Each structure stands twice: as structure tokens, then as C-alpha cells.
Amino acid sequence: MKRRSGRKLAMLVMMTFVLSILAGCGGGGSETQDEQINVGINVELSGGVASYGTNSKDGMMLAIEQINAAGGVLGKQLNPIIKDCKSLPDEAMSVSANLVGEGIVAQLGPLTSGNVQGSTSVMMDNGIPLVAPAATAVNVTVDEKTGDIMDYIFRVCFIDPFQGTLMAEFASTNLEAKNAAIYMDASSDYGKGLAKYFKETFEANGGTIVTEEGFVKGDRDFKATLTKIKGHNPDFIYIPGYYEEAAPLIKQAREMGITAPIGGTDGWDSSDMVAVATAENLNNTYFTNHYSSQDTDPQIVAFVEAYKAKYNGKDPDSFAALGYDAVQLLVQAINDANSTEPEAITAALATIKDFQGITGKMTIDEQHNPVKAGVIIEFKDGGQVMKARIQP
Amino acid sequence: MLEFSQQLINGLSLGAIYALIALGYTMVYGIILLINFAHGDIMMVGAFVGFYSITLLGSNIVAAMIFAMIACAILGVVIEKIAYRPLRNSTRIAALITAIGMSLFLEYATIFLLGPQQKVFPQSAFPLQQYEIMGLLITNKDIFIIVSAVVLMIILQFIIKQTKTGKAMRAVSVDREAAVLMGISVDKTISITFAIGSALAAAAGVMIGVYYNTVNPLMGIIPGLKAFVAAVLGGIGLIPGAMVGGFVLGILETFVSGYGSSLYRDAVAFGVLILILLIKPTGLLGKNTGEKV
Incomplete structure (x- = not known):
């Protein structure tokens, strides 16, 4: 008797439980689909690159707030669902699966290329578009082995090698350099890819590469190669690599009397550059980046002011600006498609032209990469000054 | 010609720089036939001690080097006592693996305590002067x-050839x-060997910190x-050999970068x-004695 009633009770509890789940599901689903557009935000809020994800999410939330205040998209409000992928690719994957279950129309993030790749399979299987703010590796949108395009993966940042093209344009147009030396980080795809694109563009502009040299990660002595480069007397030196090596390299170059302008990449963007190389040695050096918060373009000034007002005076970095642009690009696609169906949004994303973002005007090419401008930042007496905006 | 010079x-x-570090390596090997893979990491600890004595205590470069040498001499003796002495009569491969373990321990204990970021050596510790001669x-x-x-x-050569301690070292080695x-006293002799070797590493570490401005x-x-x-x-085992080997390696690398391509330097x-070791397996200054190994 006692056992029977126990069983009945258990069944009753279970039935109510199941019913309540079904009710919750149906009710919630129909409600949000009618009035709101669910946008998944899958970013790194903890772990190794938490600062990337946090800053980018702040940029995204500013954009969403502004859009909702202006009446939303297609008359509906954007409903951000924020989840932390903990800076791990497999976590990014399960977060995506979770977001898909909540009925999102598109996902924004994660930030690093590796984490985007973790989430890619889920988006591809479910046919929901992903807009990556800052994943710069080439193979995020294209399978490098087969050349197949990842149909549902898009980005708003330029790809790594493009920075080489930018710097070559700057060197031959703005600095009027004719003979350039390349001294690359030969131990990374990043350094080698950038060097290749720099060379192509610089030679296409009528310049000559006088010598191509390389160093490996961890090197601290560059004097032998620099002596050789000095012998070639180039009027520009390109150093695609990270600040750990670039800083001592520039110091040694200046100490041995190489005065030619030196160009680099976003890998230089660190306070250690000035500490190691010293402010004086860094004069007449330049590097490429996605955007500069010092830009005087009225749209950028408005964005920087709104961001500072919302986040206690914090300066928006590239991740914040790219996060903001990712939201705006998605909204543009929803408007273009005049639909919140993921398939329609995907088709609209692939054909976006002349979209004006904070980080430049962009057109999405057939490989789902934006064709857009970049900025050149100059080191001047230890500070970073925006030098030029280059439109390829 | 100018570029060549x-x-x-x-x-x-x-x-x-290679020679400085190689001196300590070769000395420890010469006495107890142990390839002390932690040597490079003792050098790193020395560089950090030098860094902190300049930035925190405000000492000058000479005092920083002395601090680092004393600290690392103690560290070297402790490492020998804890990690190598219990294995002295076991196989050489066991001691070698322990040395590699010690090396990893020093690297990651430092990362745990001080973080993985590089630290910038103050430029004022050793102001740069340039001379232009012809x-x-x-x-x-x-x-x-x-x-x-x-x-x-x-100095090292003098200690080993002319002092009583040096005589004891050579005796233990033979x-x-x-x-x-x-x-x-074998224990005491080996302790002294480790103290001197580690102090040399520390000196090298501080110099590298000064030379390249960073420690990590x-x-x-x-x-x-x-x-x-x-x-x-x-x-290996010969003090002048470390010197010659260091200079040969340094000049070789420089000339490959300077006249060949830096992409193929290493x-x-x-x-x-x-090639050199195939022709002369005991090294440039080594004699073919055919004993031990």
C-alpha cells in the first residue's frame, strides 16, 4: 500500500514536470518569435582572452541598445542572449548548440579564430549564420584544403595577410619608398602570410624588395641580419611579427644607425614596445590596425563618445568597434532580406555592398571576407598617433 | 671588408654569451658527468634576481650581479642536494631525466609565481655607449x-688548475x-662545483638581461x-673548449645570417x-681518450 502510493506520487510529479516543460517551451517560443528577434552572443567572458570577449560584447550591447531605442529592426526589438564560451573551442560549440535551441536567428562571436572554428560545425549543421567580429585567420570562412566556402560563416574584420597589402600601399604611396627590405617572423603563418602580401603589392606598385630575411620566435639577437640589411640601404623595412621580437629588433636597428622608416602589424600593439625599444628609437615606425579611437571621422567620434558615456569613460578598442560593426552588419542583412529567417539573412549577408561601419566601409566578397579599409598608426615620442586610413 | 669586420x-x-653559459655547463659535466639541463633555467633565475635587485632595491649593476650570483650559488647547491645527490649511484639516464624535470620545474614555478609576461630591464641600469672605430x-x-x-x-681555469679545491675537483672527476x-670529501667538492657553476650562470643571466633589456x-x-x-x-668537460665552442657557434650563426640567408640560420x-662532430666526436679541443662513456 505504502509503496503503491509512492509510485503514484512519483508519476504525478513526473507528469506535471513534463507538462510544465512542454508548456514553457511552446509559450516562450511563440511569444519571442512574434515580438522579438533572438540574437545569440557567444563570446569569451572568462578564460585566457576574456578581455577580447568582454570588450566586444560591450560594443555589441551598445549597438543593440541604440537600435532598439530607434525602434528595432522590421518593427521588432533585438533580444540578445549572452553566453560565455570560456575561451575554449569545445565550449564555444556547446554554447552554440544551446543558443540554437533557444531559437536564435544568428550568432555573433566568438572572438578568436580557434573559438569560431569550434562553433562552426553547429552553425553549418543548423543553417544559422555566424558573424565573427575579429577572427582574422584565412581558414575561418574557407576550407583551405578544398577551397569550399563555409556557407554560414561571415566576418567584419579583414584577414591577416591583408595587413601586408595595407602596409605596402602606405610605404609606396605615403612614404614613397622604392627599395624595401622584409625581415619577417618566419616561425609563424602570420608573419609569412603578411610578408607575402606585402611583397606582391609593393612590387605591383613598382617597388623592389632588396632582401627577404627571417627570425624565429624567441630570438633576441638580430645584429647579423640587420648589418646585412643596412648594407642594402633600403628606404623602408617591413617587420611582420609580434612585439616580443619586434621591440628588441627595432632597438638594435636604431642603435646601429639604421634610420629608415620601419613598418609592422597589429602584433606590435603593446605597451612593451615603448618600454623595450624606447620612445626615441620608435620614432618613424608605423603599424597597421583595424581602427583607431583617435580617428576624426564624425561617425567614429560619435561611437567613441557613446561608448565612453555608457562604460565609465573606457576607450573602445578594436574588439569593441568590431563587435559594434558585427551587430550593425547583421541588422543591415535583416533589413535587406526583409525577413528574420536564417536562410534569408545568410543570403543577404553574402551580398552586402558598401556597408558603412565604424571600422570602415565594407563589401562582402565571395569568400565572405569584407573588402575594407585599415588604419596606419605611428609611434610618436612614445605615443600612438593615427597616421592614415588606407582604402585598398 | 667593413661589413665583414x-x-x-x-x-x-x-x-x-653562449660561452658564458657554456662555462658552467661544461664544468658540472667535467666533474660529475651530468648534463645539467637546468643550467639555462638557473641562468633565468639569476636574471630575475638581478632584475628585482635593480628595480626593487635600487642597486647598481655590479651589486645586482653579486646578489644574483650568491642567490644562484645557494639554489645550485640546494638543487644538487635535493634532486641529484640521491641519484648519484643510479644510472646516468635517471639523473639526466631528473635534470630535465628540474628545468621544467624552475620554468613553470617562475611562471606560477611571477606570471608568464616578459619584464623590461631598466635601461638606466647600464646606459648604452657607442664607439665608432674606423x-x-x-x-x-x-x-x-x-x-x-x-x-x-x-679565473675558472685558475681555480681548477691552481687551487686545492680545484685539485679535489679534478680528483673526483678522474x-x-x-x-x-x-x-x-666528495659531497663537499660536488657542492662547490654546483655553487661555482650556478654563480656563473647567474652572471650570464644578468648580462643577458642587460644586453637584451628583457627577462622572462x-x-x-x-x-x-x-x-x-x-x-x-x-x-665537453674542458673549460677552454666551452669558450672556443661558444665563439665558433656565435660566429657561425652570424655569418650564415649575414652572408647566406637568415631563414636557414639554425x-x-x-x-x-x-659535420664537425662527425669528424671529431670529442669536440674541437677534445682528446681521444676512449674512456668513460
Whole structure:
């Protein structure tokens, strides 16, 4: 008797439980689909690159707030669902699966290329578009082995090698350099890819590469190669690599009397550059980046002011600006498609032209990469000054 | 010709750094036949002690170097007592693996305690001076490193050949049991060897910190490895061999970068090393004794 009633009770509890789940599901689903557009935000809020994800999410939330205040998209409000992928690719994957279950129309993030790749399979299987703010590796949108395009993966940042093209344009147009030396980080795809694109563009502009040299990660002595480069007397030196090596390299170059302008990449963007190389040695050096918060373009000034007002005076970095642009690009696609169906949004994303973002005007090419401008930042007496905006 | 002479100076200053580290390596090997893979990491600890005594205590470069040498001498003795002494009578491979473990321990304990970021050595600790002699550029740092490597080598050679401690070291090296019978304390002799070797590493560490302006927890790996190669090249166990090996390696690397291509620097430099060792397996200064190994 006692056992029977126990069983009945258990069944009753279970039935109510199941019913309540079904009710919750149906009710919630129909409600949000009618009035709101669910946008998944899958970013790194903890772990190794938490600062990337946090800053980018702040940029995204500013954009969403502004859009909702202006009446939303297609008359509906954007409903951000924020989840932390903990800076791990497999976590990014399960977060995506979770977001898909909540009925999102598109996902924004994660930030690093590796984490985007973790989430890619889920988006591809479910046919929901992903807009990556800052994943710069080439193979995020294209399978490098087969050349197949990842149909549902898009980005708003330029790809790594493009920075080489930018710097070559700057060197031959703005600095009027004719003979350039390349001294690359030969131990990374990043350094080698950038060097290749720099060379192509610089030679296409009528310049000559006088010598191509390389160093490996961890090197601290560059004097032998620099002596050789000095012998070639180039009027520009390109150093695609990270600040750990670039800083001592520039110091040694200046100490041995190489005065030619030196160009680099976003890998230089660190306070250690000035500490190691010293402010004086860094004069007449330049590097490429996605955007500069010092830009005087009225749209950028408005964005920087709104961001500072919302986040206690914090300066928006590239991740914040790219996060903001990712939201705006998605909204543009929803408007273009005049639909919140993921398939329609995907088709609209692939054909976006002349979209004006904070980080430049962009057109999405057939490989789902934006064709857009970049900025050149100059080191001047230890500070970073925006030098030029280059439109390829 | 001018460029050639400049490259020679570059090679000598790079070689002096390898030689400085190789001195400690070769000394420990010479006495107890242990390849102390933690040597490069003791150098790193020395560089950090030097860094903190300059930034926190405000000491000058000489005092920083003395602090670092004392701290690392103690560290070397402790490491020998804890990690190597219990294994003295076991196989050499066991001691070698323990040395690798010790190396990893020092690297990651430092990362755990101080973080993985590089730290910037204050530029004011050793202001740069440049001299131009007939179109050749040489800095006071180059001179400082080359001179101290030579001076330390001479002092070391003197200790080993002329003092009583040195005699005890050589005796332990030749035949440990016989040395005990002669009344030599083996434990004490080996402790002194480790103290001197580690102090040399610390001196090298501070100099590298000064020379390249940065210190980081993994800074000992590559120089340590290259210094090991330099020691083998010159004839491991021989003090002048470490010196010669260091300079040969430094000049070789510089010339490959300067006249060949920097993209193949390590491949060519180490290819030549393999060639030398094939022809002369005991190293440049080594004698073919055919004993031990």
C-alpha cells in the first residue's frame, strides 16, 4: 500500500514536470518569435582572452541598445542572449548548440579564430549564420584544403595577410619608398602570410624588395641580419611579427644607425614596445590596425563618445568597434532580406555592398571576407598617433 | 671588408654569451658527468634576481650581479642536494631525466609565481655607449660581455688548475672512489662545483638581461640549448673548449645570417656542427681518450 502510493506520487510529479516543460517551451517560443528577434552572443567572458570577449560584447550591447531605442529592426526589438564560451573551442560549440535551441536567428562571436572554428560545425549543421567580429585567420570562412566556402560563416574584420597589402600601399604611396627590405617572423603563418602580401603589392606598385630575411620566435639577437640589411640601404623595412621580437629588433636597428622608416602589424600593439625599444628609437615606425579611437571621422567620434558615456569613460578598442560593426552588419542583412529567417539573412549577408561601419566601409566578397579599409598608426615620442586610413 | 669586420664583432658578442653559459655547463659535466639541463633555467633565475635587485632595491649593476650570483650559488647547491645527490649511484639516464624535470620545474614555478609576461630591464641600469672605430660600431655592452667571458674563463681555469679545491675537483672527476680514499670529501667538492657553476650562470643571466633589456621565465631554454651545443662542440668537460665552442657557434650563426640567408640560420649552423662532430666526436679541443662513456 505504502509503496503503491509512492509510485503514484512519483508519476504525478513526473507528469506535471513534463507538462510544465512542454508548456514553457511552446509559450516562450511563440511569444519571442512574434515580438522579438533572438540574437545569440557567444563570446569569451572568462578564460585566457576574456578581455577580447568582454570588450566586444560591450560594443555589441551598445549597438543593440541604440537600435532598439530607434525602434528595432522590421518593427521588432533585438533580444540578445549572452553566453560565455570560456575561451575554449569545445565550449564555444556547446554554447552554440544551446543558443540554437533557444531559437536564435544568428550568432555573433566568438572572438578568436580557434573559438569560431569550434562553433562552426553547429552553425553549418543548423543553417544559422555566424558573424565573427575579429577572427582574422584565412581558414575561418574557407576550407583551405578544398577551397569550399563555409556557407554560414561571415566576418567584419579583414584577414591577416591583408595587413601586408595595407602596409605596402602606405610605404609606396605615403612614404614613397622604392627599395624595401622584409625581415619577417618566419616561425609563424602570420608573419609569412603578411610578408607575402606585402611583397606582391609593393612590387605591383613598382617597388623592389632588396632582401627577404627571417627570425624565429624567441630570438633576441638580430645584429647579423640587420648589418646585412643596412648594407642594402633600403628606404623602408617591413617587420611582420609580434612585439616580443619586434621591440628588441627595432632597438638594435636604431642603435646601429639604421634610420629608415620601419613598418609592422597589429602584433606590435603593446605597451612593451615603448618600454623595450624606447620612445626615441620608435620614432618613424608605423603599424597597421583595424581602427583607431583617435580617428576624426564624425561617425567614429560619435561611437567613441557613446561608448565612453555608457562604460565609465573606457576607450573602445578594436574588439569593441568590431563587435559594434558585427551587430550593425547583421541588422543591415535583416533589413535587406526583409525577413528574420536564417536562410534569408545568410543570403543577404553574402551580398552586402558598401556597408558603412565604424571600422570602415565594407563589401562582402565571395569568400565572405569584407573588402575594407585599415588604419596606419605611428609611434610618436612614445605615443600612438593615427597616421592614415588606407582604402585598398 | 667593413661589413665583414662588423659581422665578426656581432659574432663575437653573440658567441661570448653562449660561452658564458657554456662555462658552467661544461664544468658540472667535467666533474660529475651530468648534463645539467637546468643550467639555462638557473641562468633565468639569476636574471630575475638581478632584475628585482635593480628595480626593487635600487642597486647598481655590479651589486645586482653579486646578489644574483650568491642567490644562484645557494639554489645550485640546494638543487644538487635535493634532486641529484640521491641519484648519484643510479644510472646516468635517471639523473639526466631528473635534470630535465628540474628545468621544467624552475620554468613553470617562475611562471606560477611571477606570471608568464616578459619584464623590461631598466635601461638606466647600464646606459648604452657607442664607439665608432674606423667605421666599425661597437658598444660598451659588447665589450663588457666579451671581456667578462674571457676573465671568468681565466679565473675558472685558475681555480681548477691552481687551487686545492680545484685539485679535489679534478680528483673526483678522474676517480671518485680513489678520491674518497685520499681523504677528499666528495659531497663537499660536488657542492662547490654546483655553487661555482650556478654563480656563473647567474652572471650570464644578468648580462643577458642587460644586453637584451628583457627577462622572462622561458628565456633560459634556447640560450641553454645553444650553450650546451657550444660546450659539446668545444669538447665537453674542458673549460677552454666551452669558450672556443661558444665563439665558433656565435660566429657561425652570424655569418650564415649575414652572408647566406637568415631563414636557414639554425639549419646551416647546426648542420656544420654535426659535420664537425662527425669528424671529431670529442669536440674541437677534445682528446681521444676512449674512456668513460
